[in-house]
Amino acid sequence: MQVHDFESGAALARLRVDGQRLWNSLMQLAQIGATEKGGVCRLALTELDRIARDWFVAWAKEIGCTVRVDAIGNIFARRAGLRDDLPPVMTGSHIDTQPTGGKFDGNYGVLAGLEVLRTLADANITTLAPLEVAVWTNEEGSRFVPVMMGSGVFAGAFTLDHALDQRDRDGVSVRDALAAIGYIGENIKPHTVAAYFEAHIEQGPVLEAHDKTIGIVQGALGQRWYDVTVHGMEAHAGPTPMELRRDALLVAADVIHAVNRIALDHAPHGRGTVGWLDVHPNSRNVIPGRVKLTVDLRAADDATLTAMDSALRALCEAAGKQAGIEVAIEPVVYFPPQPFASDLVAAVKQGADMLGLSSMDVISGAGHDAVYLARVAPAAMIFVPCKDGISHNEIEDARAEHLEAGCNVLLQAMLKAAQTVRPIAVAEDESV
Amino acid sequence: MQVHDFESGAALARLRVDGQRLWNSLMQLAQIGATEKGGVCRLALTELDRIARDWFVAWAKEIGCTVRVDAIGNIFARRAGLRDDLPPVMTGSHIDTQPTGGKFDGNYGVLAGLEVLRTLADANITTLAPLEVAVWTNEEGSRFVPVMMGSGVFAGAFTLDHALDQRDRDGVSVRDALAAIGYIGENIKPHTVAAYFEAHIEQGPVLEAHDKTIGIVQGALGQRWYDVTVHGMEAHAGPTPMELRRDALLVAADVIHAVNRIALDHAPHGRGTVGWLDVHPNSRNVIPGRVKLTVDLRAADDATLTAMDSALRALCEAAGKQAGIEVAIEPVVYFPPQPFASDLVAAVKQGADMLGLSSMDVISGAGHDAVYLARVAPAAMIFVPCKDGISHNEIEDARAEHLEAGCNVLLQAMLKAAQTVRPIAVAEDESV
Numbered sequence: 001m002q003v004h005d006f007e008s009g010a011a012l013a014r015l016r017v018d019g020q021r022l023w024n025s026l027m028q029l030a031q032i033g034a035t036e037k038g039g040v041c042r043l044a045l046t047e048l049d050r051i052a053r054d055w056f057v058a059w060a061k062e063i064g065c066t067v068r069v070d071a072i073g074n075i076f077a078r079r080a081g082l083r084d085d086l087p088p089v090m091t092g093s094h095i096d097t098q099p100t101g102g103k104f105d106g107n108y109g110v111l112a113g114l115e116v117l118r119t120l121a122d123a124n125i126t127t128l129a130p131l132e133v134a135v136w137t138n139e140e141g142s143r144f145v146p147v148m149m150g151s152g153v154f155a156g157a158f159t160l161d162h163a164l165d166q167r168d169r170d171g172v173s174v175r176d177a178l179a180a181i182g183y184i185g186e187n188i189k190p191h192t193v194a195a196y197f198e199a200h201i202e203q204g205p206v207l208e209a210h211d212k213t214i215g216i217v218q219g220a221l222g223q224r225w226y227d228v229t230v231h232g233m234e235a236h237a238g239p240t241p242m243e244l245r246r247d248a249l250l251v252a253a254d255v256i257h258a259v260n261r262i263a264l265d266h267a268p269h270g271r272g273t274v275g276w277l278d279v280h281p282n283s284r285n286v287i288p289g290r291v292k293l294t295v296d297l298r299a300a301d302d303a304t305l306t307a308m309d310s311a312l313r314a315l316c317e318a319a320g321k322q323a324g325i326e327v328a329i330e331p332v333v334y335f336p337p338q339p340f341a342s343d344l345v346a347a348v349k350q351g352a353d354m355l356g357l358s359s360m361d362v363i364s365g366a367g368h369d370a371v372y373l374a375r376v377a378p379a380a381m382i383f384v385p386c387k388d389g390i391s392h393n394e395i396e397d398a399r400a401e402h403l404e405a406g407c408n409v410l411l412q413a414m415l416k417a418a419q420t421v422r423p424i425a426v427a428e429d430e431s432v
Numbered sequence: 433m434q435v436h437d438f439e440s441g442a443a444l445a446r447l448r449v450d451g452q453r454l455w456n457s458l459m460q461l462a463q464i465g466a467t468e469k470g471g472v473c474r475l476a477l478t479e480l481d482r483i484a485r486d487w488f489v490a491w492a493k494e495i496g497c498t499v500r501v502d503a504i505g506n507i508f509a510r511r512a513g514l515r516d517d518l519p520p521v522m523t524g525s526h527i528d529t530q531p532t533g534g535k536f537d538g539n540y541g542v543l544a545g546l547e548v549l550r551t552l553a554d555a556n557i558t559t560l561a562p563l564e565v566a567v568w569t570n571e572e573g574s575r576f577v578p579v580m581m582g583s584g585v586f587a588g589a590f591t592l593d594h595a596l597d598q599r600d601r602d603g604v605s606v607r608d609a610l611a612a613i614g615y616i617g618e619n620i621k622p623h624t625v626a627a628y629f630e631a632h633i634e635q636g637p638v639l640e641a642h643d644k645t646i647g648i649v650q651g652a653l654g655q656r657w658y659d660v661t662v663h664g665m666e667a668h669a670g671p672t673p674m675e676l677r678r679d680a681l682l683v684a685a686d687v688i689h690a691v692n693r694i695a696l697d698h699a700p701h702g703r704g705t706v707g708w709l710d711v712h713p714n715s716r717n718v719i720p721g722r723v724k725l726t727v728d729l730r731a732a733d734d735a736t737l738t739a740m741d742s743a744l745r746a747l748c749e750a751a752g753k754q755a756g757i758e759v760a761i762e763p764v765v766y767f768p769p770q771p772f773a774s775d776l777v778a779a780v781k782q783g784a785d786m787l788g789l790s791s792m793d794v795i796s797g798a799g800h801d802a803v804y805l806a807r808v809a810p811a812a813m814i815f816v817p818c819k820d821g822i823s824h825n826e827i828e829d830a831r832a833e834h835l836e837a838g839c840n841v842l843l844q845a846m847l848k849a850a851q852t853v854r855p856i857a858v859a860e861d862e863s864v
Contacts, residue, residue: 204671221670225716235821237705237728238653238797239636242695244821249706250692253685260682263674273669274681275718277711284657284707284726286824294716296669365670389667389676 019404039394092134102396205389215383234289451836471826501617524566534828637821647815666721
């Protein structure tokens with residue numbers, strides 16, 4: 001086995017992944033749960049998930065990895081380092097999908113990690129620190145909530161028991177579903193991670209709009225979700241003059257505009273969406289008596305998110321007061337903004353530059369396993385474009401050259417991180 | 433039998449209906465299809481409708497009326513006049529209800545007409561022209577469309593065969609339903625009507641807001657209904673920056689505001705309502721890709737309604753253009769504005785004044801059988817307040833004193849009309 005000279009990076013800098021092998025693996029995995037429209041339906045902890053997990057485990061073992069499974073079913077494929085006592089440099093993502101999901105969401109991050117390990121195996125290179133590829137359980141949350149379940153347990157966002165007790169619509173618990181597919185491991189305590197990278201399709205239109213290959217992800221937006229109820233007065237559209245109405249939908253339209261204005265007022269990263277709306281009684285010639293709607297506010301920092309929250313409350317109150325109507329706001333979810341580790345973000349940028357790839361700084365608007373991992377380890381993400389920004393859809397698509405480029409950046413960033421890992425005092429203490 | 437001296441109105445002016453008997457009849461009829469919440473569910477041409485019709489027919493025959501049924505099931509209870517060859521002065525309404533309807537909508541107009549005939553029978557008064565009380569088939573349209581079916585056929589708004597061919601959700605035709613309850617008559621040709629009055633609860637809040645007992649109905653608003661579809665682009669709420677969105681719900685909010693503004697710009701009678709709205713895919717963290725909504729515009733005259741139509745089209749186009757989104761508008765219904773006959777409206781006003789009742793000019797925002805009758809005969813309506821303006825609801829309510837007052841106005845207006853009826857040349861010709 002060749003022991004790389006970590007003082008000179010020239011040989012490593014020339015190393016490239018096999019883009020065709022990566023693509024082939026993506027297409028192979030996409031056959032498990034393939035849909036007629038070209039997508040994938042592979043819900044978490046189903047028999048299809050088991051088959052896909054088994055394939056991943058077999059592929060990892062083929063290149064000499066050891067494989068462990070923790071108590072929430074997360075899989076860790078480990079490639080030993082020269083200093084195998086060091087905490088690992090990790091990458092990963094998920095292989096569960098939405099019911100009408102695509103081939104790339106999550107699967108790309110897992111198989112890009114596998115391709116990095118395969119490339120190193122082919123080149124007979126051993127890194128200083130060990131490398132690991134994680135397959136996180138139930139990221140999508142389509143069958144079981146909460147979403148990002150495996151990484152959430154790993155990062156301590158919620159307890160293992162809380163996750164194991166969740167049930168799907170048929171009443172099957174996570175605990176029983178994990179046991180049924182044989183992926184309930186014994187490791188309860190998360191291990192220390194030196195650095196975590198995650199490659200992912202962007203799931204948005206920014207890279208494509210700017211014609212860039214690599215998104216250098218600076219962090220993830222914080223999110224505040226709300227349920228809003230507008231209480232008007234149901235009445236006949238015909239006999240009720242305008243001045244005697246208490247039209248709940250008219251006030252809901254004010255709220256929709258307010259949410260949009262709040263986001264625009266907090267550019268560039270402020271986002272505001274009313275995605276769900278329900279009108280009662282929803283009849284053509286009846287003035288709506290009650291409208292329920294959801295609000296989703298996102299921002300890159302907590303001060304902005306708090307300002308947006310205040311603006312929403314003030315605008316809803318003003319709209320209701322003007323119309324003589326009650327507008328009730330109930331917060332339902334809060335995810336804090338999560339900046340990524342600056343040295344890891346820089347490593348991603350250096351990798352892209354070194355490879356001559358066009359790139360731009362972006363921020364993740366959606367949640368990812370990396371966002372939970374960032375709570376317990378230095379973390380960063382690499383985005384590649386997806387066609388028309390479409391994801392969570394069977395027509396989700398991405399270009400092989402972009403996927404290969406992102407995988408090469410992942411390789412370089414992991415190599416850089418792996419050669420600078422130092423023993424972590426806290427980690428050593430914890431292992432005693 | 434006393435023959436009234438029509439040259440002196442003094443005796444007739446002192447005549448009053450029996451408010452308690454009217455109320456009792458309303459409460460009796462409301463037992464047929466009574467709901468637990470105090471409302472009535474008596475859909476058109478059901479067995480419950482048959483029972484209610486049978487009661488009405490029996491009550492009419494008790495006071496010596498002759499009863500005819502026409503080919504669409506309209507019932508005409510006729511009290512002979514001194515000149516029984518003259519066309520009748522008619523009143524009426526309907527006794528079918530909404531699925532969660534009230535006790536007064538329609539039923540009041542029919543039983544107020546019956547109470548007028550009972551009062552004349554008690555006083556042994558015979559009018560110059562005959563009087564008729566009509567029970568129009570399927571005004572509500574809850575089981576069969578079109579609404580106002582019986583009066584629509586009578587007025588030639590659509591053909592008898594078109595109406596008879598309509599089917600309910602179970603596939604039962606109007607023809608079969610009429611036959612099943614024994615109310616399919618042989619009269620196909622509508623008879624000439626000298627004048628038509630209809631008493632009705634207002635179904636709106638105007639009289640109550642102005643503390644008036646009688647609404648002198650000047651006519652009915654014209655209506656234009658539309659289906660609007662906003663075609664945006666479905667995308668993830670998180671990864672999609674505000675400037676790259678094509679949010680269909682945001683443009684729909686513009687349309688909702690535009691509809692309201694158009695109505696306010698055409699005061700006092702302009703009305704605009706978005707009562708129904710459907711969001712696709714209607715998911716909390718997905719930017720809406722498509723919104724469908726209905727628009728209901730109403731105005732007292734056609735020039736105004738046309739101006740509102742133009743404004744709607746212009747504002748929808750502008751909203752869509754600004755957002756780079758297609759907004760499609762499809763007209764679905766047009767009811768022209770229908771002014772009532774000025775001499776009949778004046779007779780209603782004189783009746784209210786003579787009885788010392790507070791009154792105000794109003795316009796009917798909703799459709800009524802009288803609106804169709806106005807196409808073939810001089811017509812007018814009398815509104816009385818209903819509690820909080822609520823109708824088409826099991827909690828629909830009205831005060832006995834108001835119902836009695838409206839019935840007394842109906843009595844006086846019918847008496848006045850009946851003594852001035854002249855042979856109608858056209859009617860004579862038609863009968864040849």
